[in-house]
Amino acid sequence: MFEPAYPLRTERLLLRPLTREDAVPMLGYKSDAESVRYVPYGPLTLAEIEERIATRWAGTRFEKEGDGICLGIEERETGRLVGDVVLMWRSENDREGEVGYILDPAFSGRGYATEAVAALLDLGFDGWGLHRIIARVDERNTASAGVVERLGFRREARLVESSWFKGEWTTLLIFAQLEGERRRLRDRP
Template sequence: MIATERLVLRRFRPGDAEAFAAYRSIPEVARYQSWDAPFSLKQARTTVAAFTTGDPAQPGWFQYAIDLDGQLVGDLGLNTCDNLRQAELGYTLAPAYQGRGYATEAVNGLLEHLFTERGLHRVSAECDARNLSSVRLLERVGFRQEGFRPENSWFKGEWTDDLLFGLLRSSWQSARTAN
């Protein structure tokens, strides 16, 4: 669906379930996410089957598979608002592929698509304040921290601080023309 230099952001396929279960079963991957590890193959098959029916052009969540040379290496979640002009972004990358620029490339590819092809006005993201890798990724691709909510979420048995980020299309365009 969306091609970058090294990656393809595509619709999930049933054959992705095994790789999906593998990286979502890693405790470090699940730490700041809504699921718990291990993530069974049965769960993965059900989740992937649900992902295959989504429509990225409609309001609600759509999950993009991050594909590297035919291998599922992660996923990007996009929650498009009812007005189709705003969306919330989330992402997960298998640890074996972290630190190589793939997450940055995937998020940049999706942002390019959202701002130029779909005409979105704004993309937001939220993360646990302890998730420094996520914070750095959001800042690297141009998001600005817009808020801090101390002990806002009861998550996996503890109160956590939330960081709120946003990126306007106008800011994204300005940064691109400056580079």
């Protein structure tokens, strides 16, 4: 079992379990059709967000393959919720994880998503011993690709119209990083 000590701290952010109080600030971006266009839910209502915070977004530890660690991104300076992230444990045998991330658009363009996902990589690789972490990105979602590219992920595949998603065929880009690659990138002078 893997249960990290929360909050995780980065230079400007705290990553911590979600609470009921997060539902209202989350509504700002999870009810916005543009913000949720490429994520596998929504737009969501306040009641749907509250229900998810209490159930599928309540995960904060890994016990078995398929578990997700869902964390709110809090701006340290203001205490405001600015987005949320997830690290999924995809495969025990392959020691594989997957990251997901979303920001309130009012807080984009500051590097917060990149900073938060970097903390998830440390958690997954150093904390839980994952071998490979992936991100699946709709190829139209250039802002999302930018996050993992800034972190040194390799683009491994372009799966043409591989996913029937929100009423249309979607081309997915698969990005990945290996534990050794992460180590080399971090140790770079």
